Amino acid sequence: MRRAYAAFGALGVLTVVVGLGATVASGRPASPATPSPSAPVTTSSGAPDGRATIIPYAFAPTVAESSPQSELSIHNSIRQLVAGLDPSEFVSVTLGPPPTGSERNGNWLYLKLAVPSSDSNNDTQQLWEADLLQGDLAELIGSDSDLGNSIAGSTIQLDGSDGSTAEAPSGSGDIARGQVFRTLASPAQLVTDAMETIRSFGLQPNEVRLLHPLSYALSVIATVPDLSKTDNLATRLSSALLGSPYEFEGLYLELRDPSGSVLFQGSSAFRSGVTRVHAGANVSLTGLGVGHG
Amino acid sequence: MRFSAALVATAAAMFLVPFPAFANPTQQDGYEVIFGGYLDGVYADISLDTASPYSTECLLADSVATDVPNSQQIEAGDAVCGSSFSLDFNCVSPGGNGRYDEIWTGGNNYTCTRHGAVTYGSGVGFKLMRTASNSTMYAYIAGVQEEHTTGLQRVDTIGYAWEEGTAATAPPCNNSWSFYALYSQFQVYGIGQGGWQSATPYAVTYDQPSTCITRTNIVANSFDLYHNAP
Secondary structure, three states: OOOOHHHHHHOOHHHHHHHOHHHOOOOOOOOOOOOOOOOOOEOOOOOEOOOOOOOOEOOOOEOOOOOOOOHHHHHHHHHHHHHOOOHHHEEEEEEEOOOOOOOOOOOEEEEEEEEOOOOOOOOHHHHHHHHHHHHHHHHHHOOOOEHHHOOOEEEEEEEEOOOOEEEEOOOOOEEEOOEOOOOOOOHHHHHHHHHHHHHHOOOEEEEEEEEOOOOOEEEEEEEOOOOOOOOOHHHHHHHHHHOOOOOOOEEEEEEEOOOOOEEEEEEEEOOOOEEEEEEOOOOOOOOOOEEOO | OOOOHHHHHHHHHOOOOOOOHHHOOOOEEEEEEEEEEEEOEEEEEEEEEEEEOOOOEEEEEEEEEEEOOOOEEEEEEEEEEOOOOEEOOOOEOOOOEEEEEEEEOOOEEEEEEEEOOOOOOOOEEEEEEOOOOOOOEEEEEOOEEEEEEOOOOOEEEEEEEEEEEOOOEOOEOOOOOEEEEEEEEEEEEEOOOOEEEOOOOEEEEEOOOOOOOEEOOOEOOEEEEEEOOO
């Protein structure tokens, strides 16, 4: 059940965004009271929970911060960002207050994504585009040096065409505003370069797609002909595709075996600070150079 | 840390079929507490002093809460990765370090969120906790509520420090990497268990020949974990 972008517009995004304009760029406070009824955890300074300053991280060089936009510009920003992704995947995008149970203040992004099935675990690419949208919107609507203060968090609902629904994990990282993902190459050249990089690893490119929500984001699907030559493949290929400093605001990488089955899906969104990994049950992430907790 | 029936089943199955290089087991070793009852929170103030990983591993100093039967997990901490290894596909980039939280939703499905850089030698609180008997558990980093997961129906295992990768396999516990982290105010929380209380983490290893991280004695809820560090 793919819903058209017209449905996205019909859900009253403008109303929601305008109605919440006053909350834009509100800060990210430390939790006023941690949910520990009698938590005996204090630092030597007496502050609860080892409170310390979090310095936002930059995956790429940064430039001076921009000014926050008007409410109408926020609406236009959402439309622009969605248009630079795959609009058919976004059922709705709304900005509102944090949900019940959250201790955070500020803007909260509510996203509904169209997926074949909400429990298939085969929606990494759609979730990646949601992560890109969130980070880019945070870049555009606020002024705080930490993008996590522009959009404090998000809720992503997966709407399956089979009627199923589920909430997907989401995140809002402490990422520096003003990252510049700069490339001097043309879009066509970027695709050509990516194809050559993929082949240089002995892989067969199936699809190379360049998205442009705010900066360029690269989506790659490739086949691994020889499964005996995969040592740290995902991480090595990722580094080669991203360049140094990073030329893309995000990367989606899907590796398939010779039969076409998905072996690995990894996504990185460097403005939201969210990354995702999905792999087949028999795939060693360690062998691909991808660690996890 | 990952401790799942699926992983065990996978490892067992690989003895029965040809062993493709693509299906090497995940290799981890570290410290955890397997609790007799159900927990609702875990806290540690962690100061990562030294972390110099082997090229194909990440070193993690974190708090972890796991629902083993339901294959769900949330964790938060600091990570440092070797030059050919990343945490969750660039959450911590190759050769980099970072503060993060991660949600595991079963199988090989992970979502990681980056929360700044590591501040070496400075203690930071990493807490995982829920307030009521529901399945939503939040990560707190430095007192700030961060990401949450709705999948944990109970927490029966908690973890603390992990070496993940291939450095410990050949030769076991080689000295090509080093790690030193100080854990203080380390406690677990149970709504039905009388609140916060002490616990003792024990060394464990998954698909590695030995445990390569040493723990000092626990004194006043504090201990150090280290490998090949001064």
